Amino acid sequence: MNFKAVSNKVIIVLPLVIFGAFFPFVLFAQTAPPEPYGPVPSPRQISWQQTNMYCLIHFGLNTFTDKEWGYGNVSPEKFNPSHFDADQIVAAAKAGGFKGIIFVAKHHDGFCLWPTKTTGYNISKSPFENGKGDVVKAFESAARRYGMKFGIYCSPWDRHSKYYGTYKYVQLYREQLKELYTHYGPLFEVWFDGANGGNGYYGGKNTTINIDRTTYYGWDTTWNDMVRKLQPNAVIFSDVGPDLRWVGNEGGHADETSWETFTPVPLAGQTGYGPGYVDYSHSPAGTRDGRYWMPAECDVPLRPGWFFHNDQNDQVKTPQQLFDIYLASVGRGAALDLGLAPDMEGRLYKKDVESLKEFEKILNKTFARNLAEGATFKASNIRGNNPRLYGPHNILDKNPFTYWATDDSVTTPYLILSLKGQKRFNIISIGEDIKLGQRVGAFAVDAWINDQWQQIAEATSIGNLRLIRLPEYIRTDQVRLRITSSPVCPAISEFGLYAEYTRKETHKS
Incomplete structure (x- = not known):
């Protein structure tokens, strides 16, 4: 009788134990996750989104001529930083809480900061390191050493090239991108500016060249055949994406309502759009139920200018100003891209370094503890x-x-x-x-x-x-x-x- 009772207990209890162990799985398996709503981010966009903050470094001939946009006629001999230190610059960015850097390998003046084979207007013709220098490589190596992501900006507009405005220049530009995308390791972002066409040196012509910004560069070919193949994990930034959109201002802020989806809108009376040729009024807010997942990047310089100017040493943004910008960019679903400007020595000015460090202190102390924990x-x-x-x-x-x-x-x-x-x-x-x-x-x-x-x-x-x-x-x-x-x-x-x-x-x- 006792054995029967025990047997009954075993017969009864064992199924309950099994049911208790597996019933939650059976029940939960019937609860499917929500269906995605609208466009969703690609894996590369998700990785970018988790980066949140990075720096855009402008350093070139403009640094030595006190200009923002070089005309394209300055001799490479001008580029000769006396104490260039990529590690000091990258370390300051990291100390500021930033997770990556994007280096401007070529700005609108056309001067290339790497020894390119596409033009003689490059760093090998400068006295820097006896013509053996490569500033792109220096920043890329420093970024890797400090555990920072690395990206590249190469201006489509070239005010030096005599070929600008012709298809030959587009071919040369693509060769420049190929060099940059194959010699400097994995990139997290590639940057395409909207400034395209206008007056310039153009090989001594000293003229104005305007191009069709929707068709001239053949962006679909450039982006799909080059970026996607050579740097498949890099997001592409421009005024119109395809991965990231410009927020539409250089103040570092998105609108209070800022959708991560976006449908680019052509200028009034036009049917096409492209970098530098789009209705920017929609960019700060994005588009609710937009056609593409295309979150905003908020770019803003630490100083008034993107390049170093000695008379701006007392106009470096304060740590509190940077925190305000953080709330209006990262805090609105975008990313913060802060411009850093090394001086003529090739280092960040001390006040810039101090501001970055104190900004990180505000971030760290503010967000170190979630007061909702344990709720x-x-x-x-x-x-x-x-x-x-x-x-x-x-x-x-x-x-x-x-x-x-x-x-x-x-x-x-x-x-x-x-x-x-x-x-x-x-x-x-x-x-x-x-x-x-x-x-x-x-x-x-x-x-x-x-x-x-x-x-x-x-x-x-x-x-x-x-x-x-x-x-x-x-x-x-x-x-x-x-x-x-x-x-x-x-x-x-x-x-x-x-x-x-x-x-x-x-x-x-």
Whole structure:
């Protein structure tokens, strides 16, 4: 009898153990992830998006002639930095929290900073390192040493070349790109400026040459046959993508509503578009439900100019100004591309270095601790009633590709976070899993203050990252996230509360 009882227990309990072990798998397997909404990023775009900040380095003949745009008639003999130190420049960028550099291998004056075989107007004709120098290689090597990503800008416009405006120049330009894309290792980004055509030296013609910016360079061929084949992991930046769009200003800011999708719009009365030939009024905000996944890059120089000018030494942007720019670029789903300008010695000026270092200090101290960590959650809905896969705990796991999601029919849910005690903050962070597209159209955040919910923030686009700086510090032990508009269920991957670091804040509890 005892054996029978034990046997019955085994017969009964064992299936329960098996059912308990496998039932969650059976149940969860029936809960499919949300379908992507609209265009989604490619793997190269996702990798770029996680970079967030990098630097664009302008250093060439203009450095020695006190110009921004060289005419193309300056002798290579002018280029001769006395104490060139790529490591000092790259180290300063890294100390500033930046993750990559893009070097301007050729600006509009046509002077090539590597020993190209396509033109004699290059560094081998300068006295620098007795004509044996290669500044592109120097920056590429320094970037690798400091664990930084490396990219290249090679201006399409060439005010020196006598062939500019003809097909022969396009062939020469493509050869320049081939040299750069095959001799300097893997690139994370290649940069194409919108400045194309105008007055210049052009081999001594001293004339104006205008080109059809939509057709002259044959961008489809250049991008598809060269970049995609020679640097398949590099994103392509230009006014019109195809991977990244120019934000439309050089102030370093996207619009408060900034969609990561974009449909380029031709100029009024035109049917085509290209770099330097597009309606820029749409660029800062992007296009809701745009045709392409084409997030914005926000470029801005650390000084007023892109190249070094001695009279701008007292006009270096302050660390606080850089943090404001960060919030308006990275904090609006874009990337920050900060211009650095080495001086005539070939080094970054001390004030530039100091500003970068202090900027990183603000970033690090502000975002070192998410005050929402340890919170408990109450969600109005969890997709498939499956908290393991789609529960709100995912928004605090620091993984941009896990998320809180709801059932397809629930597009305006809410989530309450009960914090571990009273927290004081003035910055809110939120992100979406961009592998599923940019989904949310609008959201709001409330705080429990004086025994009631009070709205403290509202915004529209989210995307990869959205940072909201509140007008004043908030102290509370509960916050509520409300999705107020979305065409599909949300997929929220991140949520954070932070206290902005300033010197005066260090003495506050």
